[in-house]
Every structure is written in structure tokens, then in C-alpha cells.
Amino acid sequence: MMLVRNADVYAPAPLGRQDLLVGGGQVLWMGAEAPALPDILAATTVDLAGRRLVPGFIDGHVHVTGGGGEAGFASRVPAPMLSRYTRGGVTSVVGLLGTDDVARGTRELVAGINALREEGLSAWGHAGGYHLPPATLTGSVRADLAFIDCLIGVGELAISDHRSSQPTLDELLRVASETHVAGLMTGKAGIVHLHLGDGPRGLDLVRRALDQSELPPRVFNPTHVNRRRALFDEAIELARRGCCIDITAFPVADDEDAWSAADALVRYFASGAPRERVTVSSDAGGCLPCFDEQGRVCSMEVGHSGALAVTLRELLARGVALEDALPAFTSNVADLLRLPRKGRIAVGADADLVALDDDGGVTDVIARGRVHVRGGAVVRRGTFETQHT
Template sequence: MFTLLKNTNLYAPKALGKKDILIVGEKIVAIEDNLDAYINKNTNIWDAKGKTVTPGLIDQHIHVIGAGGKRSFSSMTPEVQLSELIACGTTTINSLLGTDGTVRDIRTLYGKVKALEQEGISTSMFCGYYGVDTPTITDSIQADMIFIDKVIGCKIAISDIRSSYPTATELLRKLNQIRNGGFIGGKKGILHVHLGDLDTKMDLLFELVQKHQFPIEHISPTHVGRTETLFNQAIEFAKLGGMIDITTAASQYIAPYKSVLYALEQGVSIENLTFSTDGHAGLTKFSDQGNAIGTKSALINKNLEETVLLVKKGNLPIEEAFKLVTSNPAKNLGLKYKGIIKVNNDADFCVFDNDLNLVDVFAKGKQMMKDGVVIVKGNFES
């Protein structure tokens, strides 16, 4: 069965103009001005009617089995459901543990990312959590990288009172396992680094790159927009060639889209910036008087919202703004067939109307949202 998307206004994310896209199974097999030659009785024709089509969005930092627990067991956040992801155009996720590596189990995380894949989207994960004592599925980070299909890197925390205060040597030993395991497992391999608000900021990461000369592309700092001083240091990291990740649903001193605009003004390339939501992280809920009254989940639709704001309020071209949630995170994670609409890549698409409202979503060649309504839900969703 062929699926032919007709009359798309295509951003791959590069602006390509009016194009037809031919899908066979889960893959893109042709992109041309006109592909009517492939129309036959077995062709499913879907007319985009000139709507804007981008790659499906990638969320590289999301807690699909929930997180939180900062106010005892009842404050742990719930699992993410498939329909939540489709509703905001997310067709690829990379998930991880948070502060908690005890109640939240690494094998449970693996099971959830496998389940979401079976339900229709693309998934990967990191081993590790905040601590230096890395939870793994096998007996080591390197073995996870080699033998566990979904594991593409490892997470750790620095500059946070909840971290284990790792040394540069400890981080280098983890990076050694990640990189060597990636060589054998056919993965890029990255150390994904949670940044807190302590004065040490990203000092350890600069030590890894400048003193120990570790390749910067394997080091992935996140929550860089937590404070102004941290973000200014992150800008210098990006100028060295590093990829910096701006959290859209938590850990921010100004609106994330404004952080992007500021970074660009300071000379950072758009190619070195990504968005991620930290979706379903546990956030403190405050009363109107500023008192803590409970916990809420970080919203998973913020990547889409902030990207649209980059276009509408920041005046960035669509082809530049959408890099932060498509081609850039794909490059950061080493996802070979994601983030760009091109022949042989996976058929993941977001379709927008003239006002950049999301109206249709395709994941791995299957339509998941139609006319603004999610039509494919998870197994246990009503």
C-alpha cells in the first residue's frame, strides 16, 4: 500500500516549497513536485491542500514513566499516554529517569518505551539518573549501549544539591563506556547532563572538553536556561561546538523562545540549540499567595508552543525555528532516520494550517491525528 501526500508546503525543515511525498510502509520513498505517476488502485491519496508540513517533533528529555516524588509518594507524577504525545505533534521521544532511581526502575522505563513504540511512535532512552551509581539494565553502561536496543546514552546530574557531586574523572569514565559502547553498538552515544543552580554551573563540562580534550559532541547539557548566569556559560559551550538543550516546561529564568533569540544575538548558531520539555517532571504547585500546595506534571506540549512562538513573536523563519525540535535533537541523539523529511527517512510528519495550528500528525507512515483530533490512542486509553 502506497500513501501519497499531495500538495504539501514542505519544510524538511529546510523550505522546499510545494511537494508531493510518497510513503511505502514506514518510509519516505520519493519527494517530487508531482508524483501522480504512482497513483493506482493501491494508493491512499491524502491531500494536504497547501498546508505546512514539517518533520514530526522530537522530545529528547521526557519522563514517560513519570517522575517527581519530592513531596512523598503521592506526589509522583503519572505515566505519559500516547494521545498526549500525538496531540502536540511528538512522534519521537527519548526518555530517562530523574532524581529517583529506586522507586522508578530502569527496567520499567525500558518496558514503557517499548510499549510506546508498539503503539505507534519511535522511542529511545538513557540509562542512569541523577546519581553517580548508574542504574543499568545489564551490568554496565557499555553493555547497555551494545546490547540494549533502546539505550543510546547515559544521564547524570551536576551542580545540584540532589546530585552525587561527581568528579571529572568519574564523568570521563562514564563517557569512555558510552563512547566505546556506541562504537560497537552502532550508536553515537552521549552523556546527558542535568544542570542544577549551584555556582559550579558547567565548570566540570568545560574541564572535560578543554583540559581532557574529550569530544564535545558526546556531552549533552540540559536545563541550560535555568538561570541567567548558567545560560551565559552555556552560550560559551555552544560556541565551542557543543549542543545545548533549553527546557520548555520547567527550569527557566525567561521564556524559552526568548532564550533562543538571546543566544542567536550572542552569536550562537541555530544548529547548536535544542528544545526539550522535561515532560511529566514533578513541579511544585503554588497558591496565589506563593505558598507550596502540591505537585503538578510538567506539560509535554511546550516544545510545540515555544517553537510556534519563535516564529510568531521571534520572527524566525519556520525552517530555522523547527530545527530545535526536529533535525537538531536528531543530530544530538544520533538518530539516523529522524528529524529531516528526505528519502529513506521515517515518515513522521506534522501538518499545520496557515496560523500554525497543528491539524494532522503522521508517525511512521500512519495517520495519528486528523483535523485536530487524535485518532490513534494507547491500548489502555478510552
């Protein structure tokens, strides 16, 4: 049992000063003033002294086994460890495979997801990877989603990218229909999370899929849509048609033909497109490569989940209200992924809680009712983490 006192709650809507009683990994009670608790409960108390308390961030695009591999086996990125997520306020992740869906497969992905669950994070994943036919455990996407608990969608399936399988419209529709039906059967997300490269075709394949099929727009979930400015304009129009688009919090140079995550979200709000149809993810553990004209890697960086908290701080510094910015990191993601106990602070919801300082920096993190970060210091680490990891 844990009593969280004096929290300025954004759920993500502002609720004002609240106390919360947490037990069994859930929020059991919330109100203006907690009653006295009997000693037999042995409840610990966390006093936030008026700091803002928000739902834990849901990072919907994470390479939990590591990514990369485009420049040889030595360029394969190691798997991020637990505190790489939690110290950035991330309490839930969705893992996936990228370019390398051969040396790293679905078995390793499911094992990595289950390992994070054992260490206290909430974690799910997508079947498949960049390529078609999709990497699966059972032989079909539909069966993977039906029988493997942690798999909730397909992705990241690459389009408009020289590393993709160059999928045709029929191939995309076949995968999307399998995923959609599996979602109906199981109550899972049932989405196809689409990696967008910087190719000139952009989102044309998705537009044609919407025009020529009966599949609902929510099935198609393009990510990295801020990597080119014209691509982002295309993505906004898809959001108007019912797709949920995903902005990536990767580094963007001042002279680059791209939008930073903060720039993209501000522009999305200004467009008037539905605010519930945009999310922000980090590409944590993934390689962020640059390619030369021959398609060879000439430089690379590595994504990290802390980019979500950095983006939120930037938005707040630019005058965006916390309650306006938060849904893209919390409730919008939960709704897209059909995770009803995530993304909000409410009685009965999972106790995934993040406290912010005056500048929006992460000070305290509670995941599934357990303290992972207190006063800015990591207090719960992964199995193989050292004090300096």
C-alpha cells in the first residue's frame, strides 16, 4: 500500500490537488484529502509537495531487443535496460522488430517483452517487422495475435523505404485484414504500425488502401511522419480521414527537411486535425541512420525513451498547456492500443504515475504501484544494470 499525498493531478485533464491510495498495482482511491489509514496496512507515504502528477508515458515504438544492423553485425544496437525507460517517465512500452527481423526474431522479441514485465514495466509488442512475409511464431499474423498474449498488432512494416519489401497494395491489404480480424477476435489493438521512409511515394499506399478497401482507417498507423515536412502534411490529411499518426522524437537539425517532435505536435494542433489522433514515440533502442546516395550508412544515432520527456519539456517551455500536450504521450496511445487501464489517472486504472518539477522534468516514477525513480534518482534497476548503467 502506498499513499501519494499533495499531488497536483493531470489525469490528463487537470484535477487539482489530490491524494491517491495505491495498492495491488492500481489506484484504489483518489480525493482531496486522504483519511487516516490503520497501522496494520503499513502504507508508505510519498509526499509530492504540490508537484504535478501525470500518467506514466506510453512509448508505442521501442526496439526492446535493440535495433540497427544496417552497417553490419557490429552495428546491431544493444537492448535498452529498465532504467533507460523509467528515468524518462516511461512506464509502458510496445516492442517491435525493425530492419533486422532475421537475426532478431519474434521469439527474442517476446522474451524481451516478458523480461521487462518481470522487472516491473508494462510491455506489449507487434508481430512482424520491416518485411513481408511478416516474421511470426505460429505461421500467421492472425494466430500470433490470437494465441500470444503480449502481441497486439503488426509492425513496424516498412513502406516508402529502400529497406522495405516494396509491398504492393494487395500485400498491404492482406496483412491489414489479418491484423484487423485478429483485433476483433481478441479485443487487442489490431493495428498495422507502418514505418515511413523518406521515399517520394510517402503515404500514397495508405491512401489507396483507404480508398479501395472496407478496412477502418484506425487499422493503419503510420510512424516517423515528421521525418519530411511534406510527409507530415500528408499525415495530417490521413488523421482527418480517421488514421492515428505517430510522431517520432528523434533529433532534427535546424536546416533539415523535417520537424522535431515538438514542432510537429504544435503544427498538428494548429491544423485543427482531431487531437485524439496523434501520438509521440521515441524509437528507443533503434538505430537512427543516415544513408548516402548508394544506400550505405554514413552515420547513425540511437533512439532513447528519454526523448519523450525532453519533448514534453520543450512543449511546456513554448507555452503549450500540460493538459493539451499530455494525451499524445498517454491517453491517445492507450486508446489506440486498446489498453483501458493505461494512459489516465483514475480509480481502477493502473498505478503508473510520473511527477514533474516546475520545468516539466521527471522527478518521480511509479510503475504498476512500485517506485522506480524517487527525487530524480533511480531506485529500481534491471537485472543486469550496474549503478552506473
